[in-house]
Amino acid sequence: MMIDTHCHLNDEKLLPETDRIVKEFEAEGIESAICVGYDAPSSERAFELAEKYDDLYAAIGIHPHDATTADYDKYERFATMSSSKKVVAIGEIGLDYHYDLSPRAIQKGAFVEQIELAYTLGLPIILHIRDAYEEARRVLYEQSRYLTNGVLLHCYSGSAEMVRDFDRIDAYYAFGGAITFNNAKRNLEALKAVPKDRLVLETDCPYMTPVPYRGKVNEPKHIKLVATKAAEVLGMAFDEIESLTSKNAKTLFTRMI
Ligand code: NI
Secondary structure (H helix, E strand, C coil), rough: CCCEEECCCCCCCCHHHHHHHHHHHCCCCCCCCEEECCCCHHHHHHHHHHHCCEEEEEEEECHHHHHHHHCCCHHHHHHCCCCCCCEEEEEEEEECCCCCCCCCCHHHHHHHHHHHHHHCCCCCCEEEEECCCHHHHHHHHHHHCCCCCCCCEECCCHHHHHHHHHHHHCCEECCCHHHCCCCCCCHHHHHHHHHHHEEECCCCCCCCCCCCCCCCCHHHHHHEEEEEHHHHHCCCHHHHHHHHHHHHHHHHHHCCC
């Protein structure tokens, strides 16, 4: 059964419909999904949803866009929430030099602080990196002693060559709807370069809706379209991709059952 390692049912677009959305993904044979926070309020919502639905887990953290809102009070709250076994990771955290919504020095500060927080709490980290792979690599190499609980590069959009660099820190790589797009050549090269035991799938819903639903609101049930494309590109059977990526997700997110 498949696992969606990155969804935002805590997004205002999806929040009013979570009962239906969860029921539908369960009916489609999807085992579970990780609802990912991006600031303090959305992390609280992810936590509440994970406590409410058996098949939902939570990641909590402050996204680089909101890095200016990160402070030790929030980290303390995250530490408290993480005593629940439904909290499986710190994320999404990282660097976004595409939008630069927070100053870069502040993004980097919040990134490093949350890497250390995850280490202290014994949790893996989920990374959002956009147009900042060189700098992210530098930070991760510097912080490598704090990465022992695992690292997932969400929506991996780095090059195939860079996979070798992130393999040095044993990173996992998540691919989503972008691999179904027409202009996916670079993503598909990267997908092929990723070690098979480090590959997981995601929807990033409500964003990144796979073809043929592009332009509509995305949901975890559409992970099947991502899996179908990944199977085609890697020359594997759908069942093989399904069991491989679920096994990898559970190896990384050790609190998932
Ligand atoms: Ni996200």
